[in-house]
Amino acid sequence: MNLKIYNTLSKEKELFIPLDKNLIKMYVCGPTVYNYAHIGNARPAIVFDVFFRLLKSIYPKVLYVRNITDVDDKINNAAKELNEPISSITNKYTDIYHQDMDSLFVLRPDIEPKVTENIEHIILMIQKILDNGYAYENEKHVLFDVTSFNDYGKLSKRNKEEMLSGARVEVASYKKYPGDFVLWKPSENDDPGWDSPWGYGRPGWHIECSAMVDKFLGQEIDIHGGGQDLIFPHHENEIAQSCCANKNTKYAKYWIHNAYLKMEGEKMSKSLGNIISIKELLDNYDGEVIRLALMSTHYRKPINFGESLLEQSKNILNKLYKNLEYDSNDDTISKDVLSPLLDDLNTPLAISNLQKIKCSKTLLNSANILGLLNRSKDEWFSLNENLSISEEDIKSLIKERDEARKSSDFKRADEIREKLDKNNVVLEDVKGKTTWRAKK
């Protein structure tokens, strides 16, 4: 079986040749746990979950590591704002992240290391970079010396000037060159901190991933993944750190990056107020529906996420579950589903071909590689057909409510909304138009 993967490093689709076919090593950058994860965060989790499932179907053993960032200034700020200990914030949002991922049928990685539990290895890694002459100490900081590493920029294909203008490079007195980045920094007052050869402090963000890979997977891995926004500076910096701590390593052979997500054609941002948490979305849509929606676009293309995509995904799942007659232990996977996945994870084509499968045994096995059809047919339809009112009646009640509102009869309008709510129908008024959907 030939798996092809688009490698950001070569900017080409390449044949996947593992370092050791008996043990595939994959690392993906994980969440920073200080808030609810939003729907954009679900995309890499699902994309790499499908890669994980696909690799496991081909190779005897796959080791998948995804870290948890529990040391970060955003976490410190959240703790200060809420007047809560840092650990109670990070524990709470780690649990919520796990619940969200379970609801989306994302398999847990084999190892999920936390930064706070691996400080010793981070310090060791920084010391190696210093000893090899690629970093320097200044004003209680340790900085990576970007000018000392010739390959800097090889992943993002940027030259040094472009890197300085493209990123928000902080100019600081302790830096020899503005592009140098922090490996270790001092901690004061309430900041979390640990003793180190360079004083009491905490690691910069980039070093944790290099250290986690080194500790749990070794000097060289097959696949490193993450969102496209991580290519520069995060992944560029990871390469620099790992290749300068461990000489003669390529660090990661294949770099895979997923594209971003747009909300109804708009960029998701705080200022537009269109950031939706996974939790909120799960109140209204089944996890499998959200999962299918996020796989409906190829992972290297932006997704236009929204209600119509979710409704479309729900219809596809209804159709797939209808085609499912009985459970089985048969292990055939349809070639029409597997072949597109082997071609740089073409999930849209795989999903389209999935709908053509008539044999339910093959359908179930082929769907499972995409993390779909996790319930029995009965369970699915009892979960998703909980309406006690016909679509026709809903539409006529919405019309009556519109008329009541036009004539300022808000009492009647509210009564209708309540009546529909009792029947598990939720109304939404957007730009003068009322739409409805079923409560989960």
Ligand SMILES: [Zn+2]
């Ligand atoms: Zn990372």
